[in-house]
Amino acid sequence: MTRVRRYRPGDREAVEDICVRTAHEGGDSRPYYRDPGIFPTTFALPYVVLEPDLAFVLDDGAGRAVGYVVGTADTPRFVEDFRTGWLPSAAERYPEPDGPPSTPDEAMAALLHHPERMLVQEVAAYPAHLHIDVLPGWQGRGHGRALLRTLLQALRDKAVPAVHLSMVTANTPARAFYDRLGFHEIEVPDPGPVTYLGRATKDLDSLFTAP
Numbered sequence: 264m265t266r267v268r269r270y271r272p273g274d275r276e277a278v279e280d281i282c283v284r285t286a287h288e289g290g291d292s293r294p295y296y297r298d299p300g301i302f303p304t305t306f307a308l309p310y311v312v313l314e315p316d317l318a319f320v321l322d323d324g325a326g327r328a329v330g331y332v333v334g335t336a337d338t339p340r341f342v343e344d345f346r347t348g349w350l351p352s353a354a355e356r357y358p359e360p361d362g363p364p365s366t367p368d369e370a371m372a373a374l375l376h377h378p379e380r381m382l383v384q385e386v387a388a389y390p391a392h393l394h395i396d397v398l399p400g401w402q403g404r405g406h407g408r409a410l411l412r413t414l415l416q417a418l419r420d421k422a423v424p425a426v427h428l429s430m431v432t433a434n435t436p437a438r439a440f441y442d443r444l445g446f447h448e449i450e451v452p453d454p455g456p457v458t459y460l461g462r463a464t465k466d467l468d469s470l471f472t473a474p
Contacts, residue, residue, distance in 0.1 A: 305371060433456070438458065
């Protein structure tokens with residue numbers, strides 16, 4: 264039986280695979296990037312290493328992770344930890360572009376090397392942030408809800424009042440998912456290709472009884 268459980272070190276390879284297979288507007292990034300490993304290196308693995316108590320996976324019932332949610336309770340602190348405790352281990356494989364990015368891979372590498380991009384003034388009232396991904400075959404069954412509820416409960420237990428996320432605006436199914444779960448748009452000047460969403464960590468029971 265499927266269940267949400269805490270991330271374990273043995274889940275690392277599965278988490279990387281899930282991230283790669285859902286990173287391009289919700290779909291497989293492999294046809295579009297020379298080394299799509301840049302995605303888990305930037306958006307998944309730093310969280311399971313730096314903040315493992317806020318990393319959860321969807322277990323398929325046989326011990327294999329088929330989805331995950333990761334996050335941090337304190338974005339400014341996480342940015343510092345990312346730069347000092349994570350980036351040195353990833354910089355050799357994904358060097359910073361010498362100039363303006365000219366390929367999709369370079370654009371992602373630029374994001375990796377600039378964790379301060381996560382410090383957005385307009386979302387300061389939402390100190391936590393998260394990333395969630397579920398393999399396509401496991402979507403539409405309520406598993407994303409279960410993952411988010413687990414993380415939001417963990418954040419509430421830490422007395423974190425609100426959480427935000429950024430999503431690629433073109434990923435309209437993801438936006439519909441977040442809208443159903445009570446997230447609202449946060450206006451950010453010149454956000455580029457992403458949209459910022461946020462919600463409080465309270466009122467979880469009423470939220471997740473909704474269809």
